[in-house]
Amino acid sequence: MRGRLVTAAATVATATLVPAFMLIGANAAWAGNGGGNSGTVKISEVGGAADESNDPHVGCSFDVQWYGYQRAAKSEVQFEAQAPTKDVDITVTGPKTVQLGAPATGSQLNTVRTYTLAFRGEDPQKNQGYHVKLSTDTDGTGGNKKSKVFWVECDRADVTPTDPTTPTQPTDPGTPTDPGTPTDPGTPTDPGTPTDPTDPTTPTDPTGPFSWDWKYADPTCAGVTVAYPSNVPDGQANDVNIRVQTPGGTKTLNFHNNKGTWSGTHAFNLADHPQWDAGTASYDITWVQVGGTNYHWQGDVACVTDGDPSTTDAPLVETEIDGFRTGSTTINRGSTVASDSVAVDGADDDLELQVWTTGSDRGTAGRSAGHWSTVKTVSTTDSGTARVTYPRLTQKGTFKFRLAVAGTDTSTGDTTGTLTVRVR
Known part of the structure; x- marks a missing residue:
């Protein structure tokens, strides 16, 4: 492969206050042949594009999109608070059970439903909001639940903001602190017990504290290679989305880890994705999203291919x-x-x-x-x-x-x- 580089309608249900773990609906029985584990769910802003790109940061209201389920089925929905805001209480407005409608395969969209979350009892994380896990249990998948972990940037619902028209009562200046009793200087701090230093045999973690702003390398015509931090939290590195423009239209290729979390250094190559057309004559990579980081790559890597995915990518100069x-x-x-x-x-x-x-x-x-x-x-x-x-x-x-x-x-x-x- 040769390349050149050019640098929803909302459904409303009764709101219910639940603790940090919130389950909507019970597992449904399904009689018949299963549809396998091919379907998936995505988080999107309300009214967002149906392009299989997962948005890890949304507002209080957001859409859940179901893709690729092979038969009309019902899906039971579950939300769970995650660390560092795992002790928050969640109020959910939205359907408990979702009918997926017409069968779909591959990247086809089954159904979209809108949910609104409210949070009580714990402040949001300063820079992220509330950390939430969505899980769905869908008929015909043999018990293979699909999940997404994301951030909801939303204020606490049980906090009444201070009325700016009511000034705070100032402290009475008439009673000053009594200066007549100074601190006794005759008893100095005992210098004989120094503070125990950190054990020098225990080295500091070379990766440092985890940051939600970690970055990955720019994509190439082959795809994107991601070096994950060693301390990335569980559930925060199981999705990679690569948006590609081709002569036939725009598509987003989703790489999802159904068995856990990506780790170490992993190459996500377009040629390895089952929905990639190796015979595409030209394409442009315009957007990459890696779960678990605030950083999203946007740009234009324009590529020309000879149709052979086994050949080495070579950048071509744009004239x-x-x-x-x-x-x-x-x-x-x-x-x-x-x-x-x-x-x-x-x-x-x-x-x-x-x-x-x-x-x-x-x-x-x-x-x-x-x-x-x-x-x-x-x-x-x-x-x-x-x-x-x-x-x-x-x-x-x-x-x-x-x-x-x-x-x-x-x-x-x-x-x-x-x-x-x-x-x-």
Whole structure:
């Protein structure tokens, strides 16, 4: 594989106060053949795109999306508070049991439901909010529950904010502290018992304290390689989402660990995903989300592939031609168009000035469709600049010109917009 780098309608149920562990509904019996463990659930902001990307930070209200369950089934939903806010009480507004509707396979969306959570009894974590685990038990999956751990950025529901119109009563300044009894200086602190230093034989954890802002390396055309912190909490590293734009549309490839938490250094390669089309001629990686970190990569890694996932990725330079005049101009017969100065970046070959031709020796089809013909070759300087001159036009009519440079094994090639010249 070769590549180039270019740098819901809400359902409302009765709200119920529950302790730190909250179970909605009971396990449902299912008679019939199971659908396996292919389905999954995702967390999204309310009204978020149905693209299988999991959002680990949402507000008090959010959507739960069900994907890929092979038959119409019911799903029982469970929320559980997690450390560091595991002692909070949760009030849930939303359906206890969800009917998934039409069967779906792969990345198809079954159903979306909206939930609203309220929290009582414990303050949120300062920078994250409340830590919550969603688990679903769906008919036909053989007891294989699906879960997501995420943060809900929401204020405590049982705290009444201070009324800013009611000023706090100041302390009575009339009773000062009695200065007549100073501290007895005759009894100094006993210096004979020093503070016990940290045992030097116990080294400090080289990774330091866990931070929710840990980062991973930028993606390449192969995918993304993630080096997980050694102290990442359980349940916070079982999802990786890579959003890819292809000629057929945009898709998000989800890598999910059904058996635990990713750890160490792990490569998530597009070619390893069952929904990846190895025959895709070109694609752009635009967004990566790794569960367990606030950091999301966004950018554009544009890639061209030979259709063989076994070949090594190689970056190609994106060629750009800047400064070529486009639009239209009018000249007299026998005149020439004024020259252009252009800048060329990443070109391995000389430029070609081309003209659109409708009459040729290509037969009837060629005459009706037309094609671009090369008028002249334009050399570039070592600094990447070139001066484009045009031929003298001796016939009346309309002529269209453009600049082009061919792609090579190391560059993408480029073509400019069109300059239309009317000769009167």
